[in-house]
Amino acid sequence: MEIRNVFTRQSITSPNQTLMVQKGETYDAVIKESRDGEAVVVIKGTDVRVRTEGEWPQEGRATIQIVGEQEGVPVARIVPRPPQETDKQAVHFSASEPLLPELRQVGDWLQKHGQSLTKEIVSTLRTFFTEAPGTVEQKLDTVRAVINKHLELTNVHLAAVHEALHGKPLGERLVDMVEELKVNEQKKFRVSMEGKLDDSASTSMSRVGSPQEFVQQLLQRLTALLSEPHQKANGTEMMQAINLLRDKVLHAIEQLKKEPHLEQVLDLIQKEIGEGVQIHPAWRQAFNEALTEARQFMENGRELAARKALFDMLSDMEQTLSSGSSDHVPLNGTWMQASVAMQTKDFLVQTVTAKMAQASRDFQIVKRNVMHHLETVLHWAEQRGQAARLQAKQYLESAIKQLDNVILKSDLMLFTDMATEKQLMKASSQLAEAKKRLHQGDERGARKIVNEVKDVLANMVLKPSETKVKHFVAGLGEPQADLSKAFLRQMNEAVQPFVDGPSARQLFEALRRFGFMHDYEAAESLVQKGADGEGTPQNMKATLLQLAQSGNEPIARQAEQALTNLTGQQLLNRWDAGVGMQSLFFSLPLRWQNEVRNVNVYVNARQDGERIDWENCQLYFLLETKKLGDLGILLQANERSLSITLRNDRDDFAQKAAPFIDMAKKRLEEIGYHVKMVNITKLTNETKRQEEEKRVPSVRLYGPFTERGYDFTI
Template sequence: MKIQSDRAALPQVPSPTTSVQGESAAPTAEIAHSNRTNTPNTTKQPPEVAAFSERGMTLTKEAMQAVNTFMETAPGTETEKLATVKALAEKGIVPNESKLKAVHAALTGVPFGKEAAEWLKESGIPFPENTRATIEKALQLGRTQEAVKMIKSAELPAEVVKQIEAILKQKGIPAETAAALKKVAEANNIPVAKLIERAAATQSEVLNNAAKQKLMEAVQILLKQQPNNTLLMELARKVEKNAPVQDIVKALRTLFISDRAAAMKPLAEAIQLADMALSKMSTALPESCIVIPKTDQIEPGPAQKSAQMIQKEPSFERVLSYIKETMPELKRSLEKAEVLFASGKEMAARGELMKAIEPLIPLPAKQTAPVVPDELFAHVPPAAKDVLVTRITEKMSQSAIDFKQFKRDITRNLQTTELLMAQKASQQAKPVIETAIKTLDQAILKSDFMLYTDMKTEKQLMQASGQLAEARKLLAKGETQQAARITAEVKALIEKVTFKPTDARVMHMITQETADTAPRVLAGAMAGLYETPTARHAFELVRAAGFTYEHEQAVALVSREKVDMPPSVKQALLSQMHQQAADGKPEQMTTTLTGQQLLSKADPGLQSMMMSLPFLLGGQSENVNVFIRSKNGGDQVDWENCSVYFLFDTKKLGPVGITISSADKNLSIKVQNDKPDFQQKMEPLTVVLKDRLADIGYRVGSVQFSEFQAKEQEATTTKQEKTSMAKGFDFTI
């Protein structure tokens, strides 16, 4: 797709109608114009009309007029306009003036993400800072020195710092050190946890510096063997710039297998010291003070389950059978219900049973509210504090309940699957395991309890989802024994997962709750994804931009329930349009966003999507373009078999393109950039990338580096055959 940029170096990703193999090159403006002037009786249709008829679509008179008017009056070249028309045809969208305008803006105009980024800059809204989240993220990524720096940046009186250093020099046992720090804290009226963190940061820094020295020693040994190795030189520079020691060691162990014998000892010592530094920092951080009360997970009783069946079970015979078996004391009511049902009055029969069962349903147990420490609300205005505390605790209480229900449902599904597999009933097990996978995926992406938990929990659930998908494939092949083994492993993993809200996540939620405008919600979503890069936070960014605005409004309307929806950018833009903004920018941004939504509409065959989003990069709001194609898995993308292309425009490196292709969870990655030393700088990071993708069940095959080749793009464009989005995007640049 064509994405414009004010940077000359930024490559243009080919549009869906000109980028894919298999369709003839677009006609010139002269030919296209002459074709449009042909009479309807001619056998050869104009290309913009043929794009629809080839897909079995017959345009109405109004639609035909809209296409002709668009081709004659819309800005851009004939090829660009034809690409817009073909994009609508590929999606099966009947054209009209507004849809043509929206898709054309999305394909050829300023990317929405760039406009949103500029909008945030103009509004002057700062990105919320969450130091605790940043420290946690640094430690999870092994960046001990970064975490140390953030902890040491916290202000402490100079005299207190000297006292901490003096205590550490005494090298007493941990209990003595803690007691001494406690005395200093009490004398200076400072929380003891703050001093313990500072002491641990000082000790970790010493250990990390020692690890760096050992690591540099290992690199120097290898450089003596290979003095001209540019990769080793780059690794040495990364050590000096405080890159994570563990990452450098992994790179050396992977990239220099045959030559590292002499460097083995310093490498082993370096990783040991680095692990000690990381462990000391991690253990010093205070555990979350949020307390979720433990409640017994009581299964619904016969009366509760009977009431649920009366309301939801379509087969009334099953309802009667269950109540007869579990509640024989209702014999008289059952007889009345059977008579009513036999005379064709099923609703009256259900009402009769419900009247008898309702008095037997026990009252719900009172849920104890979670304990959220006041320190997390330190930056909240006093007037709003009580209301916000109530709202957050209510949300967390409900999240704890939802998590228990989720865990109970999926465990029951897995138990049923195991039982069916043991009975060799593979066909009956397939839909049950499918339900378990959907439940997991739904929890990861949309359940509110994922907003409060840590990255480790999310990673465990993603891993479980991948393992169940593997079990499903084995089951389809008839390998029941292996499928049963994986199912048992997943069940054991799920049983160990607990709902543990973190201070950092709750602080982020408090920030979002106090965000009263769409720009603040968007800024908070960008900061949340930067601090904790998880699937749920990525979805929250897409949601804050307004990509799901109409869908959520429709769901709320159909359900007739009050749905808690934060302000979105699209909602704000529509509001500004109604106020007739002078500069017309809200209308332009809304049109571009609507175009992207149309281009991401589900296809009957392959699913293709495009998104341009604001993205936090180096503390600044920038733009990222995302293009996705995959097999259509119903209402979702098939993440095991898809291609995702990211296009960034960075200040230091210029344009960076990343293509990730997955075939049966086997990944191949291609990274593009025009800097001559880009591969040399990035190659050591590929080792870490592979490890992190492996953690969630993907296998990385190759990571290739190349330049953006304008000449190759021109050659490809001239040779293109008939295009079809049904074959997906060709992301060759």
């Protein structure tokens, strides 16, 4: 959504540029070229074409004033620099205290972007370089990232971006909050117990006279307290049962990893764990459902999916049992489904059925529109001439946009299986190829592709995914009044692996759960539903904002740090309209083998209208793994031909990675890429490793692209 002409003052936007300049305003500019009454200048990092008035040098720095407009192009003339600006610049470079080398470096970067190193910026940078944690190199990386994103060099921007790039990973911040919340819950329980015992003591003392009678009644009261449902887990007998069940779960996990025959593993799990889960009704139901699901996968020949279902269930059980609380069930996947109250299931069934029916109807409408567009494309593609090709291209673009909206925005993708999503993604990429063929004059090739896509859409049968439906039901619960429980629920949902396998929509939903779209969605909700707060999006950022104001100092402080990290990532992912290239950075926590691990994702791509060009881009993933150490995965796409580079410092990494390469090729080709080359190299060279060992930084290091895969400089 783009909103223009909001301000009352007149704004002028020249063709092919997005920077809006104001008539009557003055700007610091770098003149790139000037001739024949026109010039190209750099204002705030953006190239702007202007018509010149008066005498202009061919290049150099100048202060220009916008004096008018001709045919949509701003007219500018050079004006003297204001005296205060001249004084301000002189202060920086002629003061008795010389500028630090890093400040001079920042000044050079700003100058390339058409900006000045002002007194306020110098003051902000001095504070940042003095007080921020990390090395000078890391701080320079942060400043460069802020400048490249065309953000102002303010304390808030620098702190947020620095935390995102070089601070404690978001996953570790969130895990620390979970541990702190557990401590708080234990304190609350102790206070509650003490209050009940105090009440019991005061009541008993008022009713009995002898100490012996008081002690006897107190013991009876204590016994009653220990027999309450929320205290059963602390009884000796219950603890023994939980410890025994946990040992069996750990043994089952080991067998699941080692035993090649899945049928034997299923029998073992059912025999050893089936009795143990009887101590909790939610566990019993979830266990039976997971076992049934795994057997169905196995009967359909999907052994990997069956093993994953079993592993997720056992991992959730082990995590819950390790926490020592039998009444806590992790709110994710099948376990959340088991915890849904029976009295609400009818409502959930009705809700999900209605949503699926509406999504199916919406898809039929989109499908009909796309098919009509493709018929029109075929009609125009049979005609000759530039006008016919232009018409066909416009209808193709509309069809592609509708398919992409189905993938990323339609509720349908919340229910259907991954095969359907891949079909739609492949159809979208094929239509993009048809558009390219039209542009090249290959009408026959374009018509062939369009006919293939038409056949696919005509025969497409929507199949609901049981796993996705269960996951959707889990998210329909009422918002938690208790912030701690709401945070734990969202934490579990956000870090768990993708439901029913990875896909474009699953990734988009994961980013939404973390709150990367929170500000936009909150504003949209406010506009659509009014300022009553109704419909406010529920995500990790929304909950962190509430926890930061909860009054609990340790939790509020950690929530603020996590929010700073999220805000920094949002700033680094801001859309740079009109610059031609786009950079993105995500630092995402992901649960892997019952632990939260961090994955850093770097994207560098050409802009294609309002989105990035997925056919020509670079993606770099930096993962922390227990067995292999840091692992870098670089994907370079050029016209959908993909080069993959795997980076790791282990000598036996090539041997270990070999079995997965063919599988990766197949999955990438399913969504429209062609893998032409796979390389395996070292992540860091020996010199770099020795340099890192000599210094002990206060924050974790993530090197730039030139050394480990990414550079924010575009």
